Amino acid sequence: xxxxxxxxxxxxxxSFAQQKKEAKVYQSNGIEVKSYDFDSFEHYLKYDDDTTYxxxxxxxxxxxxxxxxxxFEEINKKYKNDKIKVILxxxxxxKKVETSLIPFLLKKKMTAEVVLxxxxxxxxxIEKVDKDWSGAIPATYIYNKKGHAFFEKSFxxxxxxxxxxxxxNK
Amino acid sequence: MKTxxxxxxxILIGLMSxxxxxxxxxxxxxxxxxxxxxxxxxxxxxxxxxxxKDAKGFIVVFTCNHCPYAKAYEDRIMALDKKYKNLGYxxxxxxxxxxxxxxxxSFDLMQKRAxxxxxxxxxxxxxxxxxxxxxxATKTPHVYVLQKTKAGNQVKYIGAIDxxxxxxxxxxxxxxxxxxxxxxxNEDVPVKMTKAIGCSIKA
Numbered sequence: 069x070x071x072x073x074x075x076x077x078x079x080x081x082x083s084f085a086q087q088k089k090e091a092k093v094y095q096s097n098g099i100e101v102k103s104y105d106f107d108s109f110e111h112y113l114k115y116d117d118d119t120t121y122x123x124x125x126x127x128x129x130x131x132x133x134x135x136x137x138x139x140f141e142e143i144n145k146k147y148k149n150d151k152i153k154v155i156l157x158x159x160x161x162x163k164k165v166e167t168s169l170i171p172f173l174l175k176k177k178m179t180a181e182v183v184l185x186x187x188x189x190x191x192x193x194i195e196k197v198d199k200d201w202s203g204a205i206p207a208t209y210i211y212n213k214k215g216h217a218f219f220e221k222s223f224x225x226x227x228x229x230x231x232x233x234x235x236x237n238k
Numbered sequence: 239m240k241t242x243x244x245x246x247x248x249i250l251i252g253l254m255s256x257x258x259x260x261x262x263x264x265x266x267x268x269x270x271x272x273x274x275x276x277x278x279x280x281x282x283x284x285x286x287x288x289x290x291k292d293a294k295g296f297i298v299v300f301t302c303n304h305c306p307y308a309k310a311y312e313d314r315i316m317a318l319d320k321k322y323k324n325l326g327y328x329x330x331x332x333x334x335x336x337x338x339x340x341x342x343x344s345f346d347l348m349q350k351r352a353x354x355x356x357x358x359x360x361x362x363x364x365x366x367x368x369x370x371x372x373x374x375a376t377k378t379p380h381v382y383v384l385q386k387t388k389a390g391n392q393v394k395y396i397g398a399i400d401x402x403x404x405x406x407x408x409x410x411x412x413x414x415x416x417x418x419x420x421x422x423x424n425e426d427v428p429v430k431m432t433k434a435i436g437c438s439i440k441a
Binding site: 127129130131132159161162188189190191192194195201202203204205206220 | 305306310340376377397398401402403404405408410413432433434435436437438439440
C-alpha cells in the first residue's frame with residue numbers, strides 16, 4: 069500500500085513539474101519583475117508558514133490603486149520583522165512592463181516584491197483568488213495559515229493596518 | 239420562554255436576510271428584468287431602451303474613455319454593433335464614471351472620443367451614477383445582454399466580451415457573440431456569466 073502511495077506521489081510530482089512554466093523575467097535598471105500565468109502564480113496565494121501575506125492586485129493605470137500603494141509599502145516596511153509580507157501583483161499589460169511598470173517602480177522607489185500576472189483569460193482564474201471578486205481593481209487578499217480575507221475596495225492606511233493585524237494577531 | 243424563542247428566531251431570520259441583502263456584488267442576476275433609463279447621448283439627446291421599437295434585445299456595455307481595458311475593447315464593441323444591430327441587438331454603451339473623480343470620463347471627452355472613433359451606437363452618460371448600481375456593474379467594460387420579453391428586458395448574460403482582452407487574434411471564446419447568437423436561434427445561452435479584470439467604476 070505504501071509503495072502505491074509513493075508512486076502516486078511521484079507521478080503527481082512529475083506532472084506538476086511539467087505543468088509549471090518558467091516565469092518570464094523582465095529586467096531593467098536593477099529592477100526585476102517576474103511574469104506568471106495564473107497556474108504558475110497560484111503558489112503566492114497558498115504559502116503555509118507563519119507569515120501573513122498581503123496580496124494586492126493593481127496596475128499603473130489604475131488611479132485608486134496607485135493612490136493606496138504607499139500604504140502597502142509602509143506596511144511592508146513597518147512590519148518587516150513581524151512576519152508580514154506584501155506582494156504587489158501588477159495586472160499591467162505585458163507590452164507596458166518596460167515602458168510603464170518598471171519606470172513607475174523606479175520613480176516611486178518601491179521596495180515590496182512586485183510580480184506581473186499575465187493571464188488574459190481572467191474568467192478562468194478570478195474566482196480562484198476569491199469567489200466574491202468581480203474582477204475590478206484594486207483588490208486585496210490577506211491570508212495566513214489561520215484564515216483569509218478578501219477586499220474589492222480602496223484602503224486608507226489605518227483600515228489596511230487594522231485588517232492585516234486582525235488576521236496576523238489571531 | 240416560548241416568546242423568547244420566537245423572538246430569537248425572528249431576530250436570527252432578520253440578521254440572515256440583512257446579510258443576504260448587503261452582500262457585495264448585488265445587482266442583476268441572469269433572469270432578472272433590467273430597468274429602462276433615459277440617459278443623455280453624446281449628441282445631447284436622451285436615449286431609452288423603449289425607443290428601439292424593432293429591437294429584439296440589447297447589448298448594454300458599461301464602458302468609458304480612460305480605462306485601458308475599455309480602450310482595448312473599443313473596436314470589438316464597434317464590431318458587435320455592426321454585426322448585431324441589423325439582427326435586432328444594438329449596442330448601448332453607458333459611461334458610469336463620475337467625471338469629478340475621473341476627469342477623462344467627462345461628457346465633453348465622451349463626445350470627443352465618440353467622434354474620433356466614429357461610434358455607431360449611443361454612448362450615454364450615467365449622470366449622477368444612478369443606473370449602473372441597479373445593474374450591478376462594478377467595472378469597465380462590463381456587459382449585460384438583454385432580451386426583450388413581455389415582462390420587460392430580461393438579463394440573459396453578464397460579464398466579459400471575450401476571453402482575451404489583450405490580443406483579439408488569440409480569443410478562443412466570444413462570450414457576448416455566443417450569447418446573442420443563441421438568443422437569435424431561441425436557444426439557451428451557453429455561458430451566462432463570466433468575470434474579467436476591469437477598471438473599478440469611479441462614483
